[in-house]
Amino acid sequence: MGLFSQGTCVLCGAPVKSMWAAKIAEGLLCKACCRKAGYFSRSRAKNKTLDNVRADMARMEAAAARQRAFEPTRTIGKHLAIDEHKQQWQILDGVTGKLIMSRVLDFSEIVSYELLEDGETLAKGGLGRALVGGALFGGVGAIVGGVTGKKSKNVINSMKIKITVRDMSNPVVYVSLISGKTKHNSLTHRLAQETAQEILSLLELMQELAGNV
Numbered sequence: 001m002g003l004f005s006q007g008t009c010v011l012c013g014a015p016v017k018s019m020w021a022a023k024i025a026e027g028l029l030c031k032a033c034c035r036k037a038g039y040f041s042r043s044r045a046k047n048k049t050l051d052n053v054r055a056d057m058a059r060m061e062a063a064a065a066r067q068r069a070f071e072p073t074r075t076i077g078k079h080l081a082i083d084e085h086k087q088q089w090q091i092l093d094g095v096t097g098k099l100i101m102s103r104v105l106d107f108s109e110i111v112s113y114e115l116l117e118d119g120e121t122l123a124k125g126g127l128g129r130a131l132v133g134g135a136l137f138g139g140v141g142a143i144v145g146g147v148t149g150k151k152s153k154n155v156i157n158s159m160k161i162k163i164t165v166r167d168m169s170n171p172v173v174y175v176s177l178i179s180g181k182t183k184h185n186s187l188t189h190r191l192a193q194e195t196a197q198e199i200l201s202l203l204e205l206m207q208e209l210a211g212n213v
């Protein structure tokens with residue numbers, strides 16, 4: 001066998017021509033099958049069995065079906081889309097308003113959420129606790145949870161909302177609101193704060209609607 005014909009795919013039987021073939025327990029898995037199972041790097045296929053691959057493919061198909069059925073009734077900037085009828089939500093790319101990944105989440109999957117500015121928690125909420133820190137929007141320097149107050153900085157490098165979801169394999173998603181040097185209290189900063197506040201309130205509301213409080 002030459003370099004470019006390594007054998008056949010153990011799942012679909014297609015000839016595996018390229019050097020890009022993943023090894024699973026039973027043999028080689030072709031690139032197309034890897035894609036269908038969501039393995040975008042060879043290492044993701046490592047230690048998988050054919051049964052694992054079939055299960056992963058089914059999961060990918062189910063996710064794609066959810067994506068197709070998702071009909072946003074509300075979007076928040078280019079950051080978040082909500083389907084109020086199905087009680088589902090997903091994060092957009094933040095720039096063009098497109099989807100970053102086919103990941104539609106249920107309202108009931110929200111566990112907790114917090115607003116981070118340069119890694120510092122400014123507000124947080126979630127299961128069993130009300131949103132705290134909301135009062136600092138517009139205020140300066142206040143920080144949630146007794147974290148010692150550093151002096152407010154002149155420049156902010158990142159602002160994002162970290163959302164923990166009920167998913168063992170992928171428990172955290174982020175909404176990025178600022179991802180580059182931004183002057184403190186500039187229009188960009190204040191707009192990001194406004195958006196953050198709206199998203200945090202919606203997360204709280206979604207959790208409440210799901211009966212998850």
Ligand SMILES: [Zn+2]
Nearest residue numbers: 009012030033
């Ligand atoms: Zn294949």
